[in-house]
Amino acid sequence: MKPVRKAVLPVAGLGTRVLPGAKTTPKEMLNIVDRPILSYIIAEGRAAGIEHFIFVTGRGKQAIEDYFDHHIEMEAQLAAKGKTDILEAVLADLPKPGEMSFVRQMSPQGLGHAVWCARDIVGDEPFAVMLPDMLMHAERAPLAQAIDAYNQVGGNVVVVEPAPEGETNKYGIVALDGREGRLNRMTGMVEKPPLGTEPSNLFISGRYILQPEIFNLLSDQAKGAGGEIQLTDAMVRLMALEPFHALEYEGTTYDCGDKIGLLRANVAYALQHPELGQAARAAITALL
Template sequence: MKIRKAVFPVAGLGTRVLPATKAMPKEMLTIVDRPLIQYVVDEAKEAGIEHFIFVTGRNKGMIEDHFDRQFELDATLKGRNKTAEMEMLARDQPEAGAMSFTRQQAPHGLGHAVWCARDIVGNEPFAVVLPDELVLNSPGCLAQMIAAAEKLGDKANVVAVEQVPTHLTHNYGICGVGARNGNMFEIDGMVEKPPQGTAPSTLSISGRYILQPEIFKILETQERGAGGEIQLTDAMIGLSKTQKFYGVEFEGERHDCGSKAGFLRANIAFAMQRPDLRDELRATMERYLAQ
């Protein structure tokens, strides 16, 4: 089946970047001049996603407002002949009915957040996209994964993976490596945050997933795991007993915007891709580096 829907878990508190996220959703923090959530929605659009499902929490109304029409702004821009700005906003505007919002009413973990979207997803494969992880590449990470999933056929689960240093494997979900075909391989085991020295590889599970709907039944009764939360990786381990999982080493530069250092690096990386900004930014960085 075509992968038409993507789930965006956006209920997190963003504690790693406080105090910026005390009153503002972390997903609305800007990388250059666009909020994080816009980047991942654009990535999903490029990959052919038609329905965008946001699992939200308290104080996340700003995300819904961002994707809504603002008639006062439209009228002001039109009155001032701001044609370029009007065209930009029109490109970002989703079609009516293309977005759904549901609540995760308590912080029970990523697995629980995905489970909250079960009725909207229904009985079809779907993507999960973590909005605080950006991948700088064209085509985007999710488009690469969907292309891989289409080659694999029905009932294939696909996760994005990347290499991490050995001494940091205990901070990630890590997968074991089976039969390989280019940048894609069969996953022969997964473990969430393994103790140091026990990881089956140095390939970490990144914030992009393509999952079959059977994951919801497992999540419904999934016990709490690492951090006392319902972990998506634990449910994936359960599903792997009856369905195959594949890893895709994606092309691109991943940025963890949930950390302060990662957020700053992402701003630099994305700004340097902009012809209207790169020269001035480079000159500014050279001046500071010379101090």
């Protein structure tokens, strides 16, 4: 069984749910406390052992590539002024040589199409998909939990969690062959099922471990919901050929592609911040 070394990060979306904030700043670069969302995502991937991050970008996303590069003038000024702590924080996210690749999605054709754009860089090996607007906080990195599950059962692994009560019709819901413990075999996926028809209360979060055979299916995948090439449609086809397991991960998810989700993430991470947490709590309490 090949190890999971690479992760695909689809970052070409327009961020329509957080406009106008994402008009000139990519939604993935919006701040959570003192650093952009992507900083946390990359930290999660590194903690899970990912060696190569593949960003699928689009027009107006140059800031992402610039963030993961040196800013010579800024670094020189920080060093000259002795602000070593800030300089270290700035340098912490920089990649090792060859750790990151960037491929362009020329038009917005859906998540499935974005993943397919990374096919030549991924090659013939299993890979992770990390949705950057889904910030997932846990004691053990969520992607690491997924890779642990993959190392146990192989095949394909989808990270899931319970949907808010009465809101299963807003998500992609998994069907399971029994439910015992946190890791169970999947029998299907249903996109936004009408209330009362959902096969479970578990929705697909933002982390996947997929086998490379998904690329062949995506190459001829018909357009689905929203007139886009949907990753879940190809996953359903792959499920007929290979096993899928759903992992109910231990942690909390913040949908940072949503204005309230972004706010919740900022509050939660501010309260947990080792240096700012106490001041953040006092500031939030003063507003209540």
